[in-house]
Amino acid sequence: MSYLRRDLIEPRVYQEVIYAKCKERNCLVVLPTGLGKTLIAMLIADYRLSKYGGKALMLAPTKPLAVQHAESFRKLFNLPPEKINVLTGELSPEKRRKIWEESVVITATPQTIENDVLTGRISLEDVVLLVFDEAHRAVGNYSYVFIAKEYLKTARHPLVLGLTASPGSDEEKIREIVRNLGIEHIEIRTESSPDVKPYVQKIAFEWVRVDLPGIYKEVRSILREMLKESLKPLANAGLVSSASADIPKREVLQAGSRINQAVAKGDYSLGSLMKHQAKAMKLHHAIELLETQGLTALRAYLKKLREDRSKSSRELMEDPRMRKVIYLLVQAKELGLDHPKMEKLKELIRSQLEKKPDSKIIVFTNYRDTGRKIIEELRAMGISAERFIGQASRANDRGMSQREQKEILDRFSRGEFRVLVATSVGEEGLDVPEVDLVVFYEPVPSAIRSIQRRGRTGRHRPGKVVILIAKGTRDEAYYWSSRRKEKGMFEAIKKVARELEKSRPKEERVEIREKAPGSVEMSRGKITPLDAFLKPKRGEKKESPKASESKEEESPKAEKGKAEVEKPTEDAKELPIKPVFVRKPKGIVVYVDSRELRSGIPKLLKELGAEVEVRTLDVADYVVSEEVGIERKSANDFIQSIIDGRLFDQVERLKRAYEKPVIIIEGELYGIRNVHPNAIRGAITAVTLDWGVPILFSSGKEETAQFIYLIAKREQEERKKEVRLRSEKKALTLAERQRLIVEGLPNVSATLAKRLLKHFGNVERVFTATEEELKEVEGIGEKKAREIRKVITAPYVEEDKA
Secondary structure (H helix, E strand, C coil): CCEEEECEEEECCHHHHHHHHHCCCCEEEEEECCCCHHHHHHHHHHHHHHCCCCCCCCCCCCHHHHHHHHHHHHHHEEECHEEEEEECCCCCHHHHHHHHHCEEEEECCCHHHHHHHCCCCCCCCEEEEEEECHHCCCCCCHHHHHHHHHHHHHCCCEEEEEEECCCEEEEEHHHHHHHHCCEEEEEEEECCCCCCCCHEEEEEEEEECCCHHHHHHHHHHHHHHHHHHHHHHHHHHCCCCCCCHHHHHHHHHHHHHHHHHHHHHHCHHHHHHHHHHHHHHHHHHHHHHHHHHHCCHHHHHHHHHHHHHCCCHHHHHHCCHHHHHHHHHHHHCCCCCCCCCHHHHHHHHHHHHHCCCCCCCEEEECCHHHHHHHHHHHHHHCCCCCEECCCCCEECCCCCCCHHHHHHHHHHHCCCEEEEEEEEHHHHCCCCCCCEEECCCCCCCCCCHHHHHHHHCCCCCCCCEEEEECCCCHHHHHHHHHHHHHHHHHHHHHHHHHHHHHCCCCCHHCCCCCCCCCCCEEECCCCCCCHHHCCCCCCCCCCCCCCHHHHHHHHHHHHHHHHHHHHHCHHHHHHCCCCCCCCCCCEEEEEEEEEHHHCCCHHHHHHHHHEEEECCCCCCCEEEEEEEEEEEHHHHHHHHHHHHHCHHHHHHHHHCCEEEEEEEEECCCCCCCCCCHHHHHHHHHHHHHCCCCCCEEEHHHHHHHHHHHHHHHHHHHHCCCCCCCCCCCCCCCHHHHHHHHHHHCCCCCCHHHHHHHHHHHHHHHHHCHHHHHHHCCCCCCHHHHHHHHHHHHHCCCCCCCC
């Protein structure tokens, strides 16, 4: 049975070739934006579902992109609409479970699938194709990594397809993507590839440099002078390489880490430099805002600093030079000055709309505040414009829901407004057809983001990209950084691809001969990623490549591709390169508090082989046997619980609920907060000695997961103990009851209750002790002794209920 409506589509030769190479082995497809990666996924989904049945799952990093993919499947797949669904966190868990069971094709956000796999609501066992869109995200702790590992462990007929236009310029990062997704083969196409070239249009690149006005230069000069002054003590101590105002922010951050580490080890000689490091960080950010965003952004930041009561902020704002900066900012506001980029942007948009009134224009900016300002300026000119931002809400700035994002994109596609002002959420994959102009309000020092942004134009016809750069600022450094990284990206991916091919049998190797783009003019797909491949309706004449180029496509290589499409390859199990994921024996059960899902530890436990049961736990974060409950605390949370007094209450509850409670402290404890190391050591000593609760120290979540798994294994396998959640707390011992009675006295903590009982021997003697006798106990002064005696001896008077 075929699911894909081949009567409606006309796949291009490169799509057929990639399909043939990737339908039976885990592939990473690197293909320029707008050249039909989604259709390749559909071709493979059709083949896999027809051969094995089951489900196809396509993951996308954003909700609008997941919705877009579902719509594409509904358009071209011969399935009832209710069999093709989107899963996001906006649906209830029970609703998601039901939809999963009933669906054949699912598109989803990875965080949703990760949570549902962890909680056991869904199983990936029947998924015959798992597509990772924007596969360059499959690094570090991103949800793609966990899902891929679980899928390759549990699926009966696993196949992974990674799709990206920009895998990044770092070889090691590309290797990490390959490892994490279990990739066996890489298919690369650039705009220069012979089989792709006929289908691409040129994108004209223009970088526009603007001069900073006099007030800008004066403000910048003052801030740079202050920055140099803050950096000088750090440079003298050897914490940064120089006191130059052009020093990278990374160096200043590293200086802070080194100071913290020294203080943690008891070397307080560097402690006085912390203030200078904090001032340097704030000044560095202020200069960056001024150079890339403008006076409005800088004014808003300085207002935040004025409200911040930290010593470094206070000293900065009290500096006479900063007062001069504020005076100049007020003066600039009265003159109506902002960033010169704003005027240039308005000029570019006005010019584009004069040439072509129905143009679609996208402006990318890194900052929401700048986006809001651009919208205000454009609307004041009578130009219709809307913002496109993520779902997270900031102070006084509510994020966009999935419905609102989709509505904005639909309205933009219909031409209801001319300019879309987007933050990074608009960079990846969104299909916005017929964009004539893309403007980078500021360059981004990232090859991936730069390529993604450019990919919003030139999808249907020739497009134009303009990058605004402020002369003599870090804008220029960011621009050249992204250009350099992008140039190296194709070389890096081809090198990794060759490494993969070398490990395959000689007869199965393919030649890698793609050329990285080298000119300023780059290319993108001519037509929208879906409509481009639809067969023309009767009577319509479909645009085709030049005759000579068409002949080139029907080369022996193309014929070979077609032959491969018709004749299925051998089962992927015979291929020599397989992911090193081994099924772990089940049987070790760990109960996990639902609030711990975000920590990443439950998925690490699952990878170790534990069966994870997610519940809402009253006490403890992890329960591994009837006797053992484990509380996990990050270093920051542990210190905060000392500051706000929660620590000993939490320890007491843990001790009452479990016979063998354990606390795991995760991360570096010393130097991360302004708390004296002795206070931290005192708290640890009290928990261990006074409460008898052991504390384990973990370097990070990986070690935490190992600790929890080993404790669970020891309890359940070696000691044969059941894992059972109690619905009620265990009965208190006599000593616990005695301590509880004494703790009811005013200002008596759990520790003080222990001291009183040890001193007097029993509860009765505590209650009959005089003030003088009470004062003999450490921690009880005259006032506290008087309050205790007053509660014990004062006559009881019934309170009025009125």
